[in-house]
Amino acid sequence: MDNLLSELMKIFPDMNMYLMAGTLVFARLIGFFRCAPIFNRKDFPSLVKIPLAIIVTIFMLPFLSPEKIVQCDSFALSIVLNIAVGAMIGYMAQLITIAVDCGAEMINMQMGLSSATVLDPTTSSQVSILTNIISVMGILIFITVGGVYWMFNALLKSFEIFPMFASHLPIAELIKMDLLIKLSSNTLYMGLQIASPVLLATLAQDIILGVISRTAPQVNVFQLSFLFKPVLGAAILIWIMPMIMNVIEEYFVQFASII
Numbered sequence: 001m002d003n004l005l006s007e008l009m010k011i012f013p014d015m016n017m018y019l020m021a022g023t024l025v026f027a028r029l030i031g032f033f034r035c036a037p038i039f040n041r042k043d044f045p046s047l048v049k050i051p052l053a054i055i056v057t058i059f060m061l062p063f064l065s066p067e068k069i070v071q072c073d074s075f076a077l078s079i080v081l082n083i084a085v086g087a088m089i090g091y092m093a094q095l096i097t098i099a100v101d102c103g104a105e106m107i108n109m110q111m112g113l114s115s116a117t118v119l120d121p122t123t124s125s126q127v128s129i130l131t132n133i134i135s136v137m138g139i140l141i142f143i144t145v146g147g148v149y150w151m152f153n154a155l156l157k158s159f160e161i162f163p164m165f166a167s168h169l170p171i172a173e174l175i176k177m178d179l180l181i182k183l184s185s186n187t188l189y190m191g192l193q194i195a196s197p198v199l200l201a202t203l204a205q206d207i208i209l210g211v212i213s214r215t216a217p218q219v220n221v222f223q224l225s226f227l228f229k230p231v232l233g234a235a236i237l238i239w240i241m242p243m244i245m246n247v248i249e250e251y252f253v254q255f256a257s258i259i
Contacts, residue, residue, distance in 0.1 A: 020075065021061060021064065021164055021165075022057050022058075022061050023079065024078055024079060024082045024164040024165065025057045025060055025061055025064070025082075025164060026053055026054065026057045027079045027082040027083050027086070028082040028083065028085055028086035028155070028158075028164070029053040029056055029057060029086060030049075030053055030083060030086065031082065031083035031084060031085065031086030031087035031090065032086035032087070032089055032090045032151075032155055033049050033052075033053060033086075033090070034086075034090065035088075035089075035090030035091045035093075035094055036089070036090030036093050036094060036151055037090075037093055037096075037097040037139065037142060037147070037151075038139060038142070038143065038147075038148065039090070040090065040094065056152075060156065063156070064159055064164065078164065078165055078166070081162075081166070082164060085158055085162050086155065086158075089151070089154055089155055089158055090151075092154075092179075092183065093147070093150075093151050093154075095180075095183040095184065095187065096142075096183065096251075096252065096255050097138055097139065097142060098187050099186055099187045099189075099190035099191055099194075099251065100134060100135060100137075100138030100191075100194065100248055101131065101135050101138070102187050102188065102190070102191030103134070103190060103191035103192070103193070103194030103195045104130065104133075104134035104135055104138075104194070104195075105128075105131055105191070106191055106192070106194075106195035106198075106199065107130065107134070107195045107198045107199075107233065107237065108128045108130045108131050110195065110198055110199055110202045110229075110233065111130070111198065111202070111229055111230050111233035111234070112225075112226060112229045112230055112233075134194075137245070137248075138248055141245060141248050141249050142252055144249075145249055145252050145253055147252060150255075183255075186251075190251055193247060194244055194247065194248070197236055197240045198233050198236050198237060198240075201232055201233065201236045202232065202233060205225070205229065205232055206225070209224060209225055209228075
């Protein structure tokens with residue numbers, strides 16, 4: 001086997017260099033798939049992720065010109081750093097989609113559907129049905145507006161900021177702190193923007209039921225709230241669903257040049 005490899009190296013002198021570069025690109029893709037939206041879901045099996053990462057590595061490697069890159073001293077360190085860089089890019093993209101989940105959780109809690117939960121195999125935790133529906137809807141909108149293309153474009157550009165054989169991680173250039181703060185703060189802002197119609201409608205209902213309880217104490221307002229909140233929230237949600245989809249789409253397009 002060693003003789004065969006040595007003969008192959010003689011026939012293809014650049015094979016060793018391309019194999020090392022491909023390993024580093026593959027490591028960055030593994031870190032990216034671990035944290036990026038869509039790819040980090042457990043219903044996206046590893047038996048699909050690994051072949052996909054290999055295929056993307058093969059197509060991406062010629063554009064990176066590995067023959068022009070000076071090799072580093074520690075190959076293991078380069079693998080670890082490339083995994084970290086891919087995970088950072090995936091996490092930045094995940095922050096954008098988390099805002100939709102935050103809004104879905106607010107709607108779910110305000111409608112009183114927190115107890116209606118099912119086991120989500122993608123996270124191995126109990127989640128509400130409504131939250132899961134809105135989360136999947138956000139993922140579909142993210143794919144429709146070109147989010148997958150943006151993520152891979154950002155991954156390809158990351159090789160210009162942090163080359164595959166580099167041994168120093170330029171965090172200040174790779175991740176801008178003001179952008180990270182903006183994405184984190186927008187999680188709550190976007191969640192409130194999505195859930196605000198349902199929040200205002202249920203708040204008005206609570207005020208009306210409070211007035212009823214003061215004027216007619218014999219009425220069991222506590223039981224009435226459990227009856228009216230899900231019905232009113234579902235009606236408002238059906239009415240504003242097209243507007244919510246437009247808001248989510250505009251929010252994703254806003255970060256098209258960032259992720």
